[in-house]
Every structure is written in structure tokens, then in C-alpha cells.
Amino acid sequence: MSEPLIRLENVSKSYPGTDAPAVGNLTLDVYEGEVLVLVGPSGCGKSTTLRLINRLIEPTGGRIYLHGEDVTDMDSSKLRRKIGYVIQQVGLFPHRTIAENIATVPKLLGWDKAKTSARVDELLELVSMDPAIYRDRYPKELSGGQAQRVGVARALAADPEVLLMDEPFGAIDPITRDRLQNEFLRLQQDLKKTIVFVTHDIDEAIKMGNRIAILREGSEIAQIDTPEVILSDPADEFVENFLGSGAILKGLTLKKVRDIELHDIPALEMPVMRDEALKVLENSPEKTAVLLDKNHRPLRWISEASLNRTTQPIEKSGKPITIDLQPEDTLQDALGVMLQSSVGMAVVVDRQGKYLGCCSIESLASLIISDSGGQAKS
């Protein structure tokens, strides 16, 4: 592999008066453009490890390298300006406006006003907040989710190569958290930052990480690998216990809807005549069809039985389709939608909302079986 961007070499941290070190002799490489997640039980030293990288905690032993350069003895404030830092409680400056908060590091670096101001607007847009509305507001006027968006924008302000994130979405309600995680993943696809991400939530680790380091007491690495390998081949009992039950279900977050073969459920496009519809339904293996509007957007599930049961017009028979999936959604999302759906299937649409096909429980099951079969062989 290429030269690591961040390298911790035999780094340790012990506090006077305690026997066991908080971090003992840790060697860890972080490669350019990857999201490395540090995950482990509370008190395992994962946050301490993160804070050793930007030297908010000074190591008592070992060396830290950034870009191959030894930064262990560099001026710590200067080092931190090169590294974005996001924490769970966000820590926005309450006496500064949103714009001033985001401009913190650019101001420290002496950027001129015009450049800083343009960058602030760009970042607010990047985290989906309207600069015209939010620039001059104060942190107390933001919700928890918005505050963390600003926290991320502030960390990205001077375009650092490295971003350290300490449970950034830990204090946010589950629905908003999910949305922020997805947005963040989308952002990372474009930005390609090198990110070290700390969490205690294994599901979050699997979702966010290119690689996961599972840590035990004293920040000792129990296993470090891609989520796929960790899920299918845990190194020892500790990792297995930490993953918990349902590793297969967790694996569903790693795959996208586009990875599975879509079920070809016939579509009926409005306006459609009743006997025409019946003919299509008769040929459909599932005896089910998807009713589409003029713009190819799915409207209702139509089955042969439901059409025969009533004399209602076709657009009022069958069951309405309320949620759909996009190819970028995870299979875990897909499973949820299928379980809610009246027919055990979920429709997949493209970005414009046009019908692409359906995915069913069977296609999901066959993917899981072929996957685990494949791993058994290798």
C-alpha cells in the first residue's frame, strides 16, 4: 500500500498515578482519502487516541507522523489548524455568528475578508444550509442537527486534508442522525478527506467506515480491516461479541439496492383499459403489476384479485405505493420498506422518480446466500 498520511508509531499515553496506560504502544496507519473508524466499548481509549493525533493530549511515548513528517514536537496550535476537528457536543462559539464560527480557522490563518466570506457561503451550501438565512444567526437559534452541520462546515473551513470526528452524530436523534450520516457520506465522496472517526456504535462504524479498527482496553487493536471482512471473519471472540448478533443484517448496510438484481414486475402506464390490465396481470408470474402515472412514477400495486374484486376504476383498486427506493439506498433500507409493503416488495425508482423495477425478499435472500457461500469457499 501507499505511504500512510497519518502514522502513529508506538504511541502511548499514561497518566501519573495510574497503572494501566490509557493508550499503550499503539501503531496505526491512516491512508489518504479513507474513513478509518475507531470503535470499541466505553473507556477503551478511542477518544484519547483521536486526541493524540492532533495532540490535544500529548503522548508520553512514540512518534506521530503526518505526510511522513514527524509532528510530535511541532507547535501544537499550528498542527491543529491543519486538522479539522468535530466533537459530539459541537462546541460552537455562542457569542459568534454562524459565519464567524465557520471563519475561525481562516481568520487564524490570515485569509482576507472576501476569500473568507466566499468560503463561508460555499461551506454553508455544502452542508445544505441557506447562507442568506443562517450566516448572521447565532448558535442558540439552531437545532442539534443544524449545529452539527455548522460544526462540520467549521472543521472543513480551511480545507484540511485530515478530519478528526469524535462521535459527531452521537447526540442527535436517530432520524436526523441517519440523514446526517448519509449526507456526510455523499460529501465525502466528493471531498475525499482523510478521516478518523470515533464511535461506540458498531452499526455506525459499518456504515461510515472504509476500514474499521476495533479497539479493546488500552486502545489495543483487536482487529483492523474493511467492514466486510470484519463482519464475515471476526478475528477473535472479543470482536465477535462486540459485533453482536445479526452480523448478516448489519452487512445489509454495506450493500446498495443497485447491487441486487431487480425483479421484473410489469408496469401499467396510465391511462390503461381494464381488460388490457387483466391481460398483463395474467402473464405476470406474481399476478401483480405496478400502476404508473404519465411520468412513469409508481402509484399503486395492482393484483389480479384486487381488480376482479371491484368495479372501481383501475386507479382506485389495489394498494397505494407510499415509499420507494433509489439505487443508492442500502439493502437495510430496502428490507425495511419491503417489510412495510403490503406485497412484500419494494419499488425502485431513479432520481427523477421514474420506475426501474422491484426488489423482493427473495432477491435479498439469494444475495445473502450467494455471499456467505462465496466466503465459505475463499
Place this chain on the structure above:
Amino acid sequence: MDFLISWWEFAASRVDQIQSGLAEHAIYVVTVLSIASIVAISLGILTRRNPLARELSLAVTSVFLTIPSLALFTIFIPFVGLGFAPSFIALFLYSLLPILRNTIAGLDGIDASVLEAAKGMGLTPGQVLARVQLPLAWPVIIAGIRVSSMLIVGVAAIATLVAGGGLGDFIKSGLARLPLANSLESIWTGTVLCLLLALVIDIALQVARRATISKGIR
């Protein structure tokens, strides 16, 4: 009513004395407050981190406030003589505790995550102090300065006993001549002007408070 009229005549015939008394009094308040604020805020910043130094500075400034004011004004006379100096020292020592205590409370009350973020973004300790800690502690500190200002306006009336001038002159001369003519008028003049001065200073500090505290933490 009669009293009000005679009081008015008393005051109207002594405009010069009133002006100089008021000016002397105001000078005490302004100089003492500004110097005591600088000293007490610095002391708070310096001793806050060290439990021993912090408790010691709080204990010592508390003692200053407990010493009877009459004594505090007089014990410095052997060293600095009569007049402005002993009065200034006494008032200065008096005003330290409220500002010091509020400085420490204000700095302690700052959300730890804000400081963590500030440090994590690469602010130096000095920048954290100047750009984050002091602005955030300022509402509490200025509340302490207000308490001290009220205290000083009242106590500064004692300066007259060590020949330090101020509005206390009216009260002292009134007391000495009781129950002769104009004695009560003199006492009331000193008292009411003290109250008015206190009111003006309080309003000034309120205005300063409004102007210097960020909208985000108001």
C-alpha cells in the same frame, strides 16, 4: 415643604462646593473601578487553575471586605499620608472581591466543549482567553463590576474623614453642626448626590453591558 425650600436654598448657594464634591467622588469611583477591574480580572485568570492560589485570593479579598471601613481608611495613613492616597487604597481593596469572584464564576461557567473545540481548531491559549473565555465570561464579570460600583459610591463618603474630599464632606460637616441651621440640609445634600451618582454610574454600566455583550449570549 419648608425643609425642601431651605434645602434648595442651601444647595443653590453652594454650587461650587457641590460640583467639586461630586467630581472628587466620581473620580474615586471611576479610577478605583477601572484599576480594580484590571487587577481582579487578571488575578482571577491567573489563580483560577490553581486551587490553592484561588482559595487564597478569595480569602484575602474577603478579609478586605470584612475590615470595618473606617479602619481600612485610616490604617494606610502612616504609609501614604492623608488625602486621596489612603482613600484610594481602601476603596480599591474593597472593590476587589465582587469582581474577582465573578471573574472566576464566569470563567468556570463556560461550556467545556466550547473550549475543547477552540483548542482543537488551533487557537493558542492566549487566543482562547481573549476570543472565547473573556467574551463568554464578560456578562458575569460586568455584574461583579456593578456590585463593586455600588459599594464604592457608598463607602467613598468616608474619604472625608481622612481628608480625601468627596460628597462625604457635606455629611461630615452636617453631622458636626447638628442641630444647628443647615446641618440637616448638608447631610441630605451629600446623601442624595451619592444616590444620584450611583444611579448614573449604574445606567452607564448598563449601557456598556448592552454594547459589549454579543447578541448570541444575551
